[in-house]
Amino acid sequence: MELLLIFLIGILYAAGIYLMLRRSMVRLLLGIMLLGNGCNLLIFLLGNITKGKPPVIAEHAKTFTDIYADPVPQALILTAIVISFGLTSFAIVLLKRVYLLVNTDDLDGLNTPEEEDL
Amino acid sequence: MTDNQIITPVIVHLFTAILQLVFWRKTVTQRILSITGCLIGFALSLNLFTKVLQGGILTMNAANWQPPFGIVFVADLLSSTLVLLTSVSALAVCIFSATGIARSRMLYGYFPIFHFLVMGLNGAFLTGDIFNQYVWFEVIIIASFVLLTLGGRKAQLEGAVKYMALNILASTFFLTGIALLYGITGTLNMADLSQKVPLVKDQSMVNLISVFFLTGFGIKAAVFPLYFWLPSSYHTPPSAVAAIFGGLLTKVGLYALFRFFTLVIVPDNTIRIILMGMAVLTILTGAFGAIIKNNIRRLFSYLIVCHIGFIIGGLGTYSKVAFAGAIFYLIHDIMVKTNMFLIAGLIRQLRGTMDMDRLGGLYAGYPKISLLIAIVLFSLTGVPPLSGFWPKILLFSAAFDTSNYAFIGSLVLGSFITLYVVARMWSKVFWKSAPEDPPPANNFDLLSPLKKTSLVLPVCILASSSLFIGLNAEFIARVADTISNEMIDTTPYIKAVLGK
Amino acid sequence: MKSTILQAASRYLLPILLLFSIFLLLRGHYYPGGGFVGGLVASIAFVLHSFAHGTDNTMKILRYKPLSLIPAGLGIAALSMFLPVLFGQPVMTGLWINQPLPVIGMVGTALFFDLGVYLVVVGVVLTILFTISLNTH
Numbered sequence: 194m195e196l197l198l199i200f201l202i203g204i205l206y207a208a209g210i211y212l213m214l215r216r217s218m219v220r221l222l223l224g225i226m227l228l229g230n231g232c233n234l235l236i237f238l239l240g241n242i243t244k245g246k247p248p249v250i251a252e253h254a255k256t257f258t259d260i261y262a263d264p265v266p267q268a269l270i271l272t273a274i275v276i277s278f279g280l281t282s283f284a285i286v287l288l289k290r291v292y293l294l295v296n297t298d299d300l301d302g303l304n305t306p307e308e309e310d311l
Numbered sequence: 312m313t314d315n316q317i318i319t320p321v322i323v324h325l326f327t328a329i330l331q332l333v334f335w336r337k338t339v340t341q342r343i344l345s346i347t348g349c350l351i352g353f354a355l356s357l358n359l360f361t362k363v364l365q366g367g368i369l370t371m372n373a374a375n376w377q378p379p380f381g382i383v384f385v386a387d388l389l390s391s392t393l394v395l396l397t398s399v400s401a402l403a404v405c406i407f408s409a410t411g412i413a414r415s416r417m418l419y420g421y422f423p424i425f426h427f428l429v430m431g432l433n434g435a436f437l438t439g440d441i442f443n444q445y446v447w448f449e450v451i452i453i454a455s456f457v458l459l460t461l462g463g464r465k466a467q468l469e470g471a472v473k474y475m476a477l478n479i480l481a482s483t484f485f486l487t488g489i490a491l492l493y494g495i496t497g498t499l500n501m502a503d504l505s506q507k508v509p510l511v512k513d514q515s516m517v518n519l520i521s522v523f524f525l526t527g528f529g530i531k532a533a534v535f536p537l538y539f540w541l542p543s544s545y546h547t548p549p550s551a552v553a554a555i556f557g558g559l560l561t562k563v564g565l566y567a568l569f570r571f572f573t574l575v576i577v578p579d580n581t582i583r584i585i586l587m588g589m590a591v592l593t594i595l596t597g598a599f600g601a602i603i604k605n606n607i608r609r610l611f612s613y614l615i616v617c618h619i620g621f622i623i624g625g626l627g628t629y630s631k632v633a634f635a636g637a638i639f640y641l642i643h644d645i646m647v648k649t650n651m652f653l654i655a656g657l658i659r660q661l662r663g664t665m666d667m668d669r670l671g672g673l674y675a676g677y678p679k680i681s682l683l684i685a686i687v688l689f690s691l692t693g694v695p696p697l698s699g700f701w702p703k704i705l706l707f708s709a710a711f712d713t714s715n716y717a718f719i720g721s722l723v724l725g726s727f728i729t730l731y732v733v734a735r736m737w738s739k740v741f742w743k744s745a746p747e748d749p750p751p752a753n754n755f756d757l758l759s760p761l762k763k764t765s766l767v768l769p770v771c772i773l774a775s776s777s778l779f780i781g782l783n784a785e786f787i788a789r790v791a792d793t794i795s796n797e798m799i800d801t802t803p804y805i806k807a808v809l810g811k
Numbered sequence: 812m813k814s815t816i817l818q819a820a821s822r823y824l825l826p827i828l829l830l831f832s833i834f835l836l837l838r839g840h841y842y843p844g845g846g847f848v849g850g851l852v853a854s855i856a857f858v859l860h861s862f863a864h865g866t867d868n869t870m871k872i873l874r875y876k877p878l879s880l881i882p883a884g885l886g887i888a889a890l891s892m893f894l895p896v897l898f899g900q901p902v903m904t905g906l907w908i909n910q911p912l913p914v915i916g917m918v919g920t921a922l923f924f925d926l927g928v929y930l931v932v933v934g935v936v937l938t939i940l941f942t943i944s945l946n947t948h
Contacts, residue, residue, distance in 0.1 A: 213480065232487055239493060240493065241494075279453055279935075280452075280453065283453065283456055283457075287460060288472070291472055322893060329882050374905065
């Protein structure tokens with residue numbers, strides 16, 4: 194399981210960086226999303242995957258007796274997913290506005306010359 | 312000791328923003344609420360600062376979870392100083408925005424988003440948990456995206472795409488670093504990390520993690536070679552927005568670098584050399600970029616980059632004197648850089664342009680405002696009794712102590728180029744007679760006295776705080792010295808958080 | 812897109828999904844669920860309705876602008892976050908009523924915080940999706 198995840202994370206990071214280096218806006222967006230997902234999986238992997246019970250202490254016990262899954266990475270991933278949801282939706286709206294304005298998907302088209310400054 | 316006062320500068324801006332959302336599209340109410348909120352925020356952060364200055368570090372465990380398991384908020388002298396400076400800048404910028412921001416932008420929620428941004432800044436300064444800091448950073452960047460794109464001119468959207476792509480990339484680096492750090496230590500509390508990181512067997516992993524954090528924070532702080540998003544986006548939004556960005560957004564990256572590389576990981580020689588090299592190149596590229604720019608705001612953007620190099624150099628030198636110099640410079644820089652962009656906005660109101668070739672004759676037309684601006688420009692260049700001078704002495708002496716001649720050379724060169732650029736700007740904008748064609752568009756004289764005050768007063772507030780910093784240099788130096796002590800010896804911080 | 816099956820189904824799915832989202836919201840403190848997931852399910856119910864009947868009709872049955880849910884939700888969440896301070900506890904500490912209420916279960920500040928999150932999520936998601944879909948057509 195770990196080995197599979199390691200390869201998956203590597204592929205997601207590599208693909209994300211590659212897509213971000215392209216000149217197209219849509220690929221930039223896809224790259225950002227892939228990188229975010231790779232990062233979430235990395236947190237999941239590094240939080241030590243354990244097959245165990247939920248981290249809830251039994252009613253009359255004071256400590257854990259069984260192996261339990263670490264709850265912190267799950268909380269971190271949930272937070273990161275919520276944040277990347279917000280960022281992605283903003284990015285989609287922004288890139289769409291830009292597309293309507295400059296009528297091209299090419300990031301190199303986004304350079305207003307200095308003379309047009311205010 | 313649990314103390315709810317720590318969180319009040321954050322909460323005030325949250326409630327202000329919520330109230331403003333309720334009064335959506337009522338711009339007059341929003342302006343009044345905004346200024347009131349900023350005034351209360353200023354009072355609370357001043358209170359927090361004096362408390363920390365007299366009584367030492369304060370902590371608060373959110374939801375009563377004991378550290379290192381819960382999220383802890385810590386106000387040491389560095390955080391509370393930065394929170395105080397943030398509240399001063401926020402007050403100035405929100406007074407300026409009352410007139411300087413077009414009504415169409417206010418209708419789309421300029422003020423609530425501005426308060427969310429300030430809330431995020433305060434939270435990022437006060438948290439003692441590294442993942443929580445990531446969350447505050449995201450609050451900051453989402454708010455800044457919206458402020459950057461409000462209005463939707465073509466140049467703004469172009470700048471925003473670059474800004475967005477690089478800032479999201481920076482966040483990903485930051486998050487990757489957090490994941491690795493949690494993987495090797497199993498904790499996210501900064502004080503706890505500070506104890507556990509030296510115990511990690513594989514120290515090369517720690518170095519790898521430092522590089523991730525260095526890249527992530529480096530993009531946010533705009534250091535060489537990661538600063539290109541800054542000059543290509545900061546000249547596009549309205550001046551009030553550029554002021555809060557220029558004054559505070561890069562500084563929160565610097566704060567994170569300082570916090571991380573003094574408390575969490577003590578960098579080894581390789582990282583220090585990398586930091587030093589980045590600092591020198593940041594100063595040089597920023598300074599040379601500023602020479603060739605003719606638009607006031609583009610010029611200021613490069614000056615921001617140049618002066619960030621000074622502060623990073625202080626971190627790279629890694630000695631007590633250097634830290635004190637860098638922190639002093641940071642304090643001075645936040646006030647001055649916020650003011651610079653407000654001045655650019657004021658000049659635009661006076662003449663309708665920010666292009667130096669089309670400006671001129673401001674001194675003849677507005678001698679009082681010009682003198683006020685002159686104070687700010689003097690303290691930017693570091694003329695002796697003013698605020699820019701003292702931290703440079705500390706930085707020079709720290710660089711001489713370590714015989715770091717590359718840093719000394721770039722400090723001298725950076726300071727001279729700043730002087731040259733500012734002198735050129737002064738002569739072109741204020742002394743040279745105004746060009747006849749096209750005739751200047753003057754919005755300022757048409758405004759009511761109240762609106763004129765709201766444009767000039769913030770510049771006055773920030774200029775007088777620059778003067779205060781310069782004339783009370785002894786007090787500020789003592790604060791900076793205490794902060795640098797806290798950075799070198801982190802045991803009081805750890806003791807305050809973990810209680811042992 | 813006109814599909815009779817989807818239109819007929821979405822008319823019944825909307826209340827069922829809303830009910831399910833409230834179920835998720837209430838069980839959230841001790842079991843999987845909570846304000847965020849509940850809010851997403853509720854907003855998906857409206858999104859499904861807008862697929863079948865068009866965005867304009869969905870906005871009509873909502874009556875209020877989804878944007879107005881955001882300050883309401885933020886206000887509830889912020890107040891429940893700040894309430895413990897009045898009792899001398901740190902910010903965000905959970906305060907609970909001792910007796911569980913029928914159907915709802917334990918009531919405390921955490922539930923109101925979740926309710927705030929629920930409203931904010933519905934408001935944000937619907938605002939974003941309506942903005943995107945209204946611009947497209």
